[in-house]
Amino acid sequence: MIRDVLVLGGGSAGFLAALALKVKLPELGVTVVRSKEIGVIGVGEATTVALPRFLHGYLGFDPGDFYRRVETTWKLGIRFLWGRRPHFDYTFGYQLDWKWSNLPRCNGYYCADDFSYVDVPSALMSHDRAFVRLPDGTPHVTINHAYHIENEKFVGWLEAKAEELGVVARDEVVAEVLRDETGVAGLRLATGETCRADLYLDCSGFRSALLGGALGEPYTSFKTTLFNNRAVTGGWARTTEPTRPYTTAESMAAGWCWQIDHLDRINRGYVYSSDFITDEEAEREFRAKNPKVGSTRLIKFVTGRHHRSWVKNVVGIGNAAGFVEPLESTGLAVICDESRLLAELLLECDRTPTPSLIDGYNRIYAREWDNIRDFLGVHFKFNTRYDTPYWRACRETADIGHARAVVDFYQENGPSLYGKSNLLHNNDIFGMEGYLCLLVGQQVPYRARPAPTAQELRLWDGIKAENRVKALTGLTVEESFRAVTAPTFAWNMDIYK
Numbered sequence: 085m086i087r088d089v090l091v092l093g094g095g096s097a098g099f100l101a102a103l104a105l106k107v108k109l110p111e112l113g114v115t116v117v118r119s120k121e122i123g124v125i126g127v128g129e130a131t132t133v134a135l136p137r138f139l140h141g142y143l144g145f146d147p148g149d150f151y152r153r154v155e156t157t158w159k160l161g162i163r164f165l166w167g168r169r170p171h172f173d174y175t176f177g178y179q180l181d182w183k184w185s186n187l188p189r190c191n192g193y194y195c196a197d198d199f200s201y202v203d204v205p206s207a208l209m210s211h212d213r214a215f216v217r218l219p220d221g222t223p224h225v226t227i228n229h230a231y232h233i234e235n236e237k238f239v240g241w242l243e244a245k246a247e248e249l250g251v252v253a254r255d256e257v258v259a260e261v262l263r264d265e266t267g268v269a270g271l272r273l274a275t276g277e278t279c280r281a282d283l284y285l286d287c288s289g290f291r292s293a294l295l296g297g298a299l300g301e302p303y304t305s306f307k308t309t310l311f312n313n314r315a316v317t318g319g320w321a322r323t324t325e326p327t328r329p330y331t332t333a334e335s336m337a338a339g340w341c342w343q344i345d346h347l348d349r350i351n352r353g354y355v356y357s358s359d360f361i362t363d364e365e366a367e368r369e370f371r372a373k374n375p376k377v378g379s380t381r382l383i384k385f386v387t388g389r390h391h392r393s394w395v396k397n398v399v400g401i402g403n404a405a406g407f408v409e410p411l412e413s414t415g416l417a418v419i420c421d422e423s424r425l426l427a428e429l430l431l432e433c434d435r436t437p438t439p440s441l442i443d444g445y446n447r448i449y450a451r452e453w454d455n456i457r458d459f460l461g462v463h464f465k466f467n468t469r470y471d472t473p474y475w476r477a478c479r480e481t482a483d484i485g486h487a488r489a490v491v492d493f494y495q496e497n498g499p500s501l502y503g504k505s506n507l508l509h510n511n512d513i514f515g516m517e518g519y520l521c522l523l524v525g526q527q528v529p530y531r532a533r534p535a536p537t538a539q540e541l542r543l544w545d546g547i548k549a550e551n552r553v554k555a556l557t558g559l560t561v562e563e564s565f566r567a568v569t570a571p572t573f574a575w576n577m578d579i580y581k
């Protein structure tokens with residue numbers, strides 16, 4: 085029976101996993117060992133809806149306290165400057181996985197030319213509004229949002245929450261990992277002390293000190309799908325720019341550039357492949373696009389996953405287990421899923437995990453990473469915006485794996501919802517909505533269909549006009565932030581369930 089858990093690493097993975105275990109299994113002893121000198125990666129600023137659901141739904145943490153202390157703002161989706169259109173929006177609402185009862189076809193068929201105002205979040209994005217205004221003037225907070233967070237503030241808050249709940253956090257360097265037939269036998273600290281537990285969580289980031297290092301679990305590279313391996317990042321203090329309630333993903337000559345808006349700062353990062361551009365060229369292109377950027381930071385990474393994340397008495401979570409580039413901000417989403425799955429598994433087996441439960445855990449983990457890889461592949465395979473060696477190579481050679489079946493179905497049938505239940509896994513985090521947004525958004529051609537009638541187009545335009553009206557009277561990010569951080573703001577916690 086697992087009584088004590090030792091977490092190596094105090095980044096977002098280490099503390100989110102520790103919190104999930106402590107909230108759901110309070111009798112467990114949970115210790116986090118991390119070195120403040122080694123520090124955390126310090127990137128990871130945009131999320132998916134998985135994070136608000138996990139923090140406020142699964143763990144039950146008060147959103148008001150979170151906003152006040154982490155100074156979070158909102159992400160309603162991603163605005164892609166991608167493909168032939170000036171831009172398109174992939175929101176957390178339902179744009180294309182939807183059919184109105186008074187229209188004969190589902191939404192995607194009406195978006196061949198104009199793909200805007202299709203749902204309320206996309207209309208809000210077009211007007212830099214975070215939420216629709218309720219009759220009393222307060223924001224109508226729905227679950228169709230994720231967060232923009234500053235990584236270090238976030239990790240600080242997680243650490244404070246963990247300590248409040250009885251997680252022990254130690255600032256130590258692990259100098260050696262002791263091994264035996266059970267896997268890891270203990271972690272020897274630089275002070276000479278040895279810490280032992282029944283289960284070890286490897287949250288040591290790209291070092292993967294336990295799973296990849298001590299246990300030598302093999303690593304599967306995602307390089308045939310995802311070519312990028314570096315990012316140059318930088319930002320500037322906001323002056324007069326409006327605060328955007330979305331992440332921007334902008335195509336670049338050898339990759340793409342994010343923009344993430346915080347209340348007082350704008351951060352950007354160029355994610356590229358060093359096979360196609362040098363670091364100096366990437367920095368030049370990044371600065372030319374973003375003349376206000378101050379100092380920059382170069383981050384190197386490898387995309388892929390370990391074959392298994394649970395091996396003997398070690399479970400890898402976060403960058404220690406797997407990593408894909410941040411185009412869909414999936415890092416924190418996967419950490420939430422892994423942490424929840426681990427806590428639920430330990431509850432299920434009364435803290436005595438069986439080999440078949442562990443195999444199941446590893447299958448779910450592998451499928452989630454592979455689904456993400458293939459979905460990201462669709463972004464690179466069909467982006468026709470640039471004709472550079474990088475983008476030509478993406479279009480010609482990027483392997484989209486399991487996503488091929490979804491793309492083939494779409495090319496034969498158009499943006500139909502018919503394939504939804506048989507082409508995707510139940511736990512695909514993007515769903516048909518994600519695939520259709522990316523395929524329709526990039527104007528990937530499909531077999532010609534009869535054009536919508538004038539009557540259909542009138543109804544369709546009416547729906548979009550209603551979304552636009554709701555957005556125009558919505559609240560800006562600053563107005564929404566002031567409203568939700570007021571102690572009197574009434575939260576509807578049901579939205580997080």
Ligand SMILES: Cc1cc2nc3c(=O)[nH]c(=O)nc-3n(C[C@H](O)[C@H](O)[C@H](O)COP(=O)(O)OP(=O)(O)OC[C@H]3O[C@@H](n4cnc5c(N)ncnc54)[C@H](O)[C@@H]3O)c2cc1C
Pocket residue numbers: 092093094095096097098117118119120121122123124125126127128129130131235256257258259287288289290291293315353383385401402403404410413414415416417419
């Ligand atoms: C360029 C880039 C952009 C990204 N953008 C996003 C994004 O927008 N959204 C998103 O969700 N994710 C993003 N990610 C992923 C993000 O980094 C991770 O989701 C997240 O921060 C988890 O990091 P971690 O906790 O696994 O590792 P880290 O933050 O690196 O933490 C590792 C921990 O291990 C400790 N440690 C390691 N070795 C030792 C040792 N020997 N002794 C003691 N302590 C040790 C360190 O001190 C640290 O506390 C991005 C990643 C990159 C590279």
